[in-house]
Amino acid sequence: MNKFLLTGIPFLLFASAQAQQRPQLTTTDYQQAQRFLSSNAEQLVDHGSVRPNWFAGDRFWYRDLTAKGSEFILVDPAKGTRSAAFDHQKLADALSKATGKTYEAAMLPFQSISFSPDGKSVSFQADGKPWLCDLKTYQLTADSAPQKTQPDNDAGRRRGGTGIEVLSPDKKRAAYIKEYNLWVRDVQTGTQTQLTTDGVKDFGYATDNAGWKSSDRAILAWSPDSKKIATFKQDQRQVSDMYLVTTNVGKPTLKQWKYPLPGDKDIATIQRVIIEVDNPKVIQLQIPADPHRATLSDDIASSGTFDDVNWTDDASKLAFVSTSRDHKQEKIRLADAATGSVREIFEETVPTQYESGWGAINWRYLDKSNEFIWFSERDNWGHLYLYDAATGKLKNQITKGDWLVTRLLKVDEKKRLLYFIANGRQAINPYFGQLCKIGFDGKNFAVLTPEEGNHQVSISPSGSYFVDSYSKPDVPPTVVLRNMDGKLITNLEKTDVSRLTATGWQPPVPITVKAYDGKTDLYGLMYKPTRLDPAKKYPVVDYIYPGPQGGSVGNWSFSAARKDNQALAELGFIVVEIEGTSNPLRSKSFHDMSYGNMSTNTLTDQITGIQQLAQKYAYIDTSRVGIWGHSGGGFATATAMFRYPDFFKVGISESGNHDNRNYEDDWGERYNGLTSAVDYEAQANQNYAKNLKGKLMLAHGMMDDNVPPYNTLLVVEALEKANKDYDLVIFPNSAHGFGSYTPYMMRRRWDYFVKYLQGAEPPHEFQVETKPDPRTR
Numbered sequence: 001m002n003k004f005l006l007t008g009i010p011f012l013l014f015a016s017a018q019a020q021q022r023p024q025l026t027t028t029d030y031q032q033a034q035r036f037l038s039s040n041a042e043q044l045v046d047h048g049s050v051r052p053n054w055f056a057g058d059r060f061w062y063r064d065l066t067a068k069g070s071e072f073i074l075v076d077p078a079k080g081t082r083s084a085a086f087d088h089q090k091l092a093d094a095l096s097k098a099t100g101k102t103y104e105a106a107m108l109p110f111q112s113i114s115f116s117p118d119g120k121s122v123s124f125q126a127d128g129k130p131w132l133c134d135l136k137t138y139q140l141t142a143d144s145a146p147q148k149t150q151p152d153n154d155a156g157r158r159r160g161g162t163g164i165e166v167l168s169p170d171k172k173r174a175a176y177i178k179e180y181n182l183w184v185r186d187v188q189t190g191t192q193t194q195l196t197t198d199g200v201k202d203f204g205y206a207t208d209n210a211g212w213k214s215s216d217r218a219i220l221a222w223s224p225d226s227k228k229i230a231t232f233k234q235d236q237r238q239v240s241d242m243y244l245v246t247t248n249v250g251k252p253t254l255k256q257w258k259y260p261l262p263g264d265k266d267i268a269t270i271q272r273v274i275i276e277v278d279n280p281k282v283i284q285l286q287i288p289a290d291p292h293r294a295t296l297s298d299d300i301a302s303s304g305t306f307d308d309v310n311w312t313d314d315a316s317k318l319a320f321v322s323t324s325r326d327h328k329q330e331k332i333r334l335a336d337a338a339t340g341s342v343r344e345i346f347e348e349t350v351p352t353q354y355e356s357g358w359g360a361i362n363w364r365y366l367d368k369s370n371e372f373i374w375f376s377e378r379d380n381w382g383h384l385y386l387y388d389a390a391t392g393k394l395k396n397q398i399t400k401g402d403w404l405v406t407r408l409l410k411v412d413e414k415k416r417l418l419y420f421i422a423n424g425r426q427a428i429n430p431y432f433g434q435l436c437k438i439g440f441d442g443k444n445f446a447v448l449t450p451e452e453g454n455h456q457v458s459i460s461p462s463g464s465y466f467v468d469s470y471s472k473p474d475v476p477p478t479v480v481l482r483n484m485d486g487k488l489i490t491n492l493e494k495t496d497v498s499r500l501t502a503t504g505w506q507p508p509v510p511i512t513v514k515a516y517d518g519k520t521d522l523y524g525l526m527y528k529p530t531r532l533d534p535a536k537k538y539p540v541v542d543y544i545y546p547g548p549q550g551g552s553v554g555n556w557s558f559s560a561a562r563k564d565n566q567a568l569a570e571l572g573f574i575v576v577e578i579e580g581t582s583n584p585l586r587s588k589s590f591h592d593m594s595y596g597n598m599s600t601n602t603l604t605d606q607i608t609g610i611q612q613l614a615q616k617y618a619y620i621d622t623s624r625v626g627i628w629g630h631s632g633g634g635f636a637t638a639t640a641m642f643r644y645p646d647f648f649k650v651g652i653s654e655s656g657n658h659d660n661r662n663y664e665d666d667w668g669e670r671y672n673g674l675t676s677a678v679d680y681e682a683q684a685n686q687n688y689a690k691n692l693k694g695k696l697m698l699a700h701g702m703m704d705d706n707v708p709p710y711n712t713l714l715v716v717e718a719l720e721k722a723n724k725d726y727d728l729v730i731f732p733n734s735a736h737g738f739g740s741y742t743p744y745m746m747r748r749r750w751d752y753f754v755k756y757l758q759g760a761e762p763p764h765e766f767q768v769e770t771k772p773d774p775r776t777r
Contacts, residue, residue: 023760025571030750030766033570035503038561043773044500045560047493050479051458052467056117058460060467061085062492063113063776067499069106070775073492074119077465077481080489085115086122086135094133094140095126109777164217166305168226173277175229177218180204182231184277195229195280202236202258209236209268210292210299211259211664212706221306223315227277228337230309230318232270232300235289239266244703247732255703262661262668263675267325268292270300274318274337283340287333293323295330295356295363297549298666303361312367319345319365319372327353327670332363332372334389346392348376352595353670355382358584360407362420365389368413371440373398375405377588384408384418386440398442406433406585410463416440419448419459419484423585426452429510429523431556431585435466437484448486451478454556465489471558473525474507500560504530507558508565513612515581516604520590524578525553525562526613527569538574539624539757540610542648544640545633546601548594548671549584552577552633564746571750572758574620576613580605598660598672599683601636607647626757628652628749631707631736634699635685638715641696642688649694650757652749655704655736658685658711689718695756697727699745701734727752743768 034040042048046067052060058078064071072085088105096103103109113124123132123143132143163177165185173184180199185192199205206218220231242259245252260267269289273282294300294307301307308321318335332346348354355377356362362375362384370389375382379397382404386395399405403424410419419437424430425447432454438445449455453470460466464484471477476495482488497505508525515522529538543565545552554562561567562577569575580602582594594600606627614620627648629637634656641651660668661680672678681687696719700712709730719726729748731741738745751762 023758025754025760025762027763027766029571030747030763030768033567033750034768034770036505036561036566036570037564037768037770038559039770039772041500041505041560041566043771043775044497044503044505045476046496046499048477048495048497048558048560050467050469050492052460053115054461055115055119056461058462058465059119060460061115061119064493065773065775066106067496069104070108071106072113075481075490075492077460077483077489082490082492085119086133087138090138091122091133091140094138095131098131098140099127101127107775111777164215166218166220166222168222169224170226173226175206175218175220175222177204177206177216180207182206182218182220182229182275193277193280195275195277196282199233202239203233205233205273206231207234208301209234209258210301210666211242211268212667213299214257214705217301219301219306221309221311223311223337224313225315228311228315229275229277230272230306230311230320231275232272234292235269235271239268240264242705242708244705244708247702255705257705259705259708260665261663262665262672262680264665267665272320272335274335274340283337285335285340285342287322287342290322291325293325293327293666294361295321295323295354296361298664298670307361308356308363310365312365314367317367321356321363323354325669326674330354330356332365332374334365344392345372345389346374346387348374348378350377352592355584355591357382357408358406360409362405362408364408364411366411366413371395373408373411373418373440375408377404380588381424382406382588384420396442398440399438399445400442402587403430404585404587409435409457410459412463421455421457422447428452429454429472429556431523431553431579432472435468435486446486448482448484450486456557459484467492469557471495473510473553473556473558476558495558497560505560505566506530508562511576511578511609511613513578513609516608517581520581522578522580522605522609523553524576524609525565526577527565527575529569529572532619534619536619537621538572538619539621539626539753541568541573541575541753541757542606542610542625542627543575543577543633544602544606544627544629544636545631546580546594546598546603546629546636547583547632548591548598551579551583551585552629553579564749568750568753571754572760573626573753574613574617576610578602578606578609580609595671596673596678597683598668599635599639599685601632601639603636603640603644606640607644622647624649624757626650626652626753628654628753629656630654632657634658634707634712638685638696638698639688641694642685642691645691645693650696650753651694652697652699652752653712653715654699654745655701655707656685656698656711656715657707658715660684662711662714663707684714686714686718689715689724690722692719692722692724692726695727695752697729697748697752699729699731699738699748701731701736701738703733704736706736743770 054060074085092103092105111125130143165174165176181196182205236258239258244255271289272285310319322331364373374385384398407421421433426432435448453472455470458467469479479492565575614622634653637651637653640648657663700709754762
């Protein structure tokens with residue numbers, strides 16, 4: 001017998017005994033956890049979502065998901081009625097007769113559905129086939145071209161030529177990009193007309209490339225009369241390239257595109273133009289090219305269309321805002337659409353970075369009164385101001401107080417009223433938003449949604465009504481219909497989670513802790529195992545997204561599942577999300593706390609917050625704290641493991657922008673400052689990798705065109721130079737999110753925390769599964 005094998009047997013027996021002494025998590029444990037993943041949990045929620053599909057005249061329909069299936073509801077605000085949109089049984093019978101299959105009234109297999117404008121017929125896809133049903137006779141016919149009468153979720157875009165079309169307001173023409181030039185197509189005849197001729201590669205019209213995201217859609221704004229287009233030529237000729245390569249048999253395919261980095265001499269710029277459509281003519285605005293920047297975010301089309309442009313009603317003028325490279329300076333300008341001459345109206349300069357709102361651009365040009373509404377945080381809170389557009393002088397501050405306007409939703413110029421979402425007016429949680437209104441003069445302020453909680457609203461096309469869904473992270477939604485004075489018209493739905501709670505599900509626990517300064521209140525959520533034993537000690541997993549444009553919690557409305565937080569808690573952890581300082585939706589000073597040093601990553605807030613929770617909840621074990629996050633959360637996770645190695649013992653860093661000199665230009669230059677003024681080198685994670693003490697897993701998609709994978713490879717290289725152990729998961733052909741590999745990454749994450757933070761053995765290669773909601777098949 002082999003001598004080596006004989007001497008190795010005692011070691012193998014010892015190793016086996018050691019493994020057997022560790023707690024074992026079973027497949028059943030993991031199956032219990034996956035019950036609380038989003039798609040599995042949400043299908044046990046009834047009457048939980050109202051997504052109004054508005055008709056002309058303010059009527060709307062929505063699909064109500066029930067314990068039996070689903071029901072389509074029609075609401076008439078003028079009459080205050082809520083009723084079935086059609087006879088579900090008759091439609092089920094008609095479909096059964098037409099197909100030879102048997103369908104139940106509550107389980108109609110609609111993959112898509114739309115109503116005619118008069119509501120008298122409905123077209124839908126069922127089992128992959130298009131159908132049209134007359135709702136008077138319930139005659140069902142095969143529909144070769146189902147109607148699309150509801151508002152287009154993609155702003156009227158369709159595929160055309162080599163780009164994506166953008167419909168004109170009168171829907172008679174559609175604009176698109178073809179070979180770097182702008183074209184229009186006559187919708188009725190199909191006739192195509194070339195509007196520009198001098199567009200070339202990297203200097204084309206209406207092109208969509210922000211470095212971290214790009215598409216072939218045309219970025220433009222049609223004039224109200226459908227005769228002009230506001231757009232730009234995007235100059236990327238001197239911008240540096242980024243490179244990625246595929247993984248495949250044979251030679252890889254190179255992906256190469258323009259992707260400027262912080263500190264680059266040349267970034268993308270836009271030369272603003274107005275194009276006359278009837279007799280094609282390009283009018284260049286008489287100003288130097290602007291940096292490819294927007295007031296809302298780091299993309300000129302982040303709102304879904306051309307940001308920061310307002311046409312006047314008669315299409316004679318175009319108001320727009322120019323943003324400086326570092327986002328410190330904003331200029332509101334007015335262009336003559338016929339000549340291209342530009343008049344400077346107003347300028348605001350800030351010491352850090354300017355915001356125009358969150359989720360919506362909050363400035364408006366008011367042509368009828370020659371005024372404009374401006375959003376500013378000059379008094380430390382985000383508020384609205386009224387200006388004289390002729391002189392650029394302030395007329396009055398409209399909103400004021402220790403709260404902020406997040407989204408300006410409606411401007412009623414005739415009544416001189418503004419409707420907006422305000423945050424910070426509820427003492428229980430400053431992140432809860434409410435719909436409010438106020439006069440241009442700052443008088444007659446009113447809260448239109450007074451109930452406690454976070455309110456999400458959808459305003460009717462005429463602006464006369466709105467659907468209001470209000471909830472809290474631990475309180476399911478109530479959905480009502482109101483008029484624009486806030487008067488209740490009718491109750492729509494009250495969410496029922498009884499089927500979900502019957503499984504043992506519980507909502508997260510809202511938490512409040514003090515920031516690292518010992519004074520500032522921070523808010524978050526805590527997730528516990530459903531079978532929590534208060535006498536035991538549980539390790540902590542900190543899910544982190546440090547912003548600075550958003551936070552760990554994200555949406556503060558109710559959700560049956562947030563990522564895999566509850567699922568992970570079910571495996572024997574306390575999972576926390578803490579909104580640290582430097583995140584938005586609070587005061588300007590709160591948001592600016594990390595400006596110039598994004599590597600703070602809210603980590604001191606996370607540490608002190610977890611310590612405070614441990615003082616309140618004896619079952620929290622601060623000797624076993626793990627952390628994980630994706631993208632900016634991946635950056636923060638590695639920072640935590642390298643800079644606070646005695647507190648954070650296990651980390652999982654996914655797709656992190658570990659060195660912001662290796663991430664797109666606008667992110668760092670906005671939230672950190674220009675490289676000439678800020679020490680980016682001192683913030684880079686690879687410089688601290690030698691400090692690693694705990695267990696660290698890194699993960700990245702090798703075709704990540706948002707955060708290039710070289711960010712993670714810099715950290716890998718530094719760990720290897722420092723002779724540090726680490727774990728690495730790569731997804732060879734995946735982008736920033738891991739796509740179809742998401743369940744795999746989730747399972748690896750569960751296993752890693754179970755093994756190294758909990759000290760237990762996970763089941764071998766568990767297959768995470770989620771099931772589609774049978775009500776929406």
